[in-house]
Amino acid sequence: MxxxxxxxxxxxxxxxxxxxxxxxxxxxxxxxxxxxxxxxxxxxxxxxxxxxxxxxxxxxxxxxxxxxxxxxxxxxxxxxxxxxxxxxxxxxxxxxxxxxxxxxxxxxxxxxxxxxxxxxxxxxxxxxxxxxxxxxxxxxxxxxDMEKKILRTPLDPDITFSDDPLRMMRAIRFATQLQFKIHPDTFDAIVRNRERIKIISAERIADEMNKMMAAKHPSEGFFLLDKSGLLEIIFPELSALKGVDVRGGKGHKDNFVHTLAVLDKLASHSDNLWLRWAALLHDIAKPVTKRWDDQTGWTFHNHNFIGEKMIPSIFKRMKLPMNEKMRFVQKMVSLHMRPIVLSEEGVSDSAIRRLLFDAGDDIDLLMQLCEADITSKNQVKVRTHLENFALVRQKLIDIENKDRIRNWQPPIDGIEIMKIFNLSQCREVGLLKNAIKDAILDGEIPNEYDAAYRFLMAKAVELGIIKQ
CATH class of the missing domain: 3.30.460.10 (Beta Polymerase, domain 2)
Incomplete structure (x- = not known):
């Protein structure tokens, strides 16, 4: 001392x-x-x-x-x-x-x-x-209380939380950070006063949530938010993930429990706050995309793309940054199914090139998220997935070393295309530019200027821009 x-x-x-x-x-x-x-x-x-x-x-x-x-x-x-x-x-x-x-x-x-x-x-x-x-x-x-690892208010907790409702968030944040328990009387007061959180600004709530997200086991905070009734008020989209529907004896996993398992698994090896947010939001669209199919059971088609579209409104409401951090989370949510599909359906060079092109420098972070997304209790299934992901990782390295696709820009851009053919901005310029990109990503031509130029001239003839 x-x-x-x-x-x-x-x-x-x-x-x-x-x-x-x-x-x-x-x-x-x-x-x-x-x-x-x-x-x-x-x-x-x-x-x-x-x-x-x-x-x-x-x-x-x-x-x-x-x-x-x-x-x-x-x-x-x-x-x-x-x-x-x-x-x-x-x-x-x-x-x-x-x-x-x-x-x-x-x-x-x-x-x-x-x-x-x-x-x-x-x-x-x-x-x-x-x-x-x-x-x-x-x-x-x-x-x-510190020796007992208990969080308790000095005064009547109803007075403490009614006076300053942000303290309810702080209680859950401290419990998560310090690995303390909230005293039962104190927690019951949070439940009773949960509606008072509505007078707190979104910025202050987001600040507490970000501190909670940075904890060793952030899931504990979200389980407490749910148990207290605060989650449904401050983050209804996450609350909507809870529960399991069963039809014809077939049920899906509880996506709330799964999401928090992914978050903790990712947090065990990454301190990246926005990658943690991506883990929290990766399945956020499953409630709105859930459908029953008599042949395949429960489906969540396109939940990654719908989730990507949901993120700006969530970030805006919660006063989270509407900048490259949000766009990073969007990218991770949009792409998180791609490596899984590759690992299950086979790893073609073309698919790897497209994944490298779309993920760019964030490819390693995307793979971390995808590996954390494997939460099955079937250890054989987990081992198989991880072995397949190892193959995907190696293929990513091999293709990048050979084709230099990460952060790649086509050897011939739109401006040069306009100069070559004396064109102004028009549909044909976009068609030619995308044709070069697709040809390289699909492995039809190497990622080199001369090959791209020859392909461009042939494509221009095909589109009737120039005569043979």
């Missing part, structure tokens, strides 16, 4: 606080992670008095390279220097209106400040004043 207090920033805060004769404590997640032996960069300091005044005094002591930001409206200040970041705030008590999570704030005591915290494990405080340096203040039993 004393070792972390040797850090220069804590020494400076201690000196400044004693000079100003104010109580000062490090509080919250930094203290929690100290006991859990987790790395934590963000340091929160609460002051019985003015957090801004103390931050300004510490900034002078910290010297050159210190960046001070003051937020007078909120009574907070932030110091940054190198990789160290410290937030200062005055101790306060809060009261809430029913239709808003923005509190009415008044100056308060340390215990008032601890009382307003979301969970007991986040209400731990350590004194930074010289006379009591290192003393732990834990009025709500947070240390004991």
């Amino acid at each position: 004393q070792e972390f207090l040797q850090h220069k920033i804590f020494q400076l805060i201690s000196e400044a606080a004693d000079e100003m004769q104010c109580e000062c404590y490090v509080i919250g997640g930094y203290v929690r992670d100290l006991f859990l032996k987790r790395n934590s960069k963000d340091i929160d300091v609460v002051v019985v008095g003015s957090g801004i005044d103390l931050a300004q005094a510490v900034a002078k002591k910290w010297g050159k390279g210190t960046h001070l930001s003051v937020f007078k409206t909120f009574g907070t200040a932030q110091l940054k220097k190198g990789s160290v970041e410290v937030e200062f705030v005055g101790a306060r008590r809060e009261s809430y209106n029913h239709d808003s999570r923005k509190p009415v704030v008044e100056a308060g005591t340390l215990e008032d400040d601890q009382r307003r915290r979301d969970f007991t494990v986040n209400a731990l405080a350590i004194s930074l004043n010289k006379d009591t340096l290192g003393k732990l203040l834990d009025p709500f039993g947070g240390l004991e």
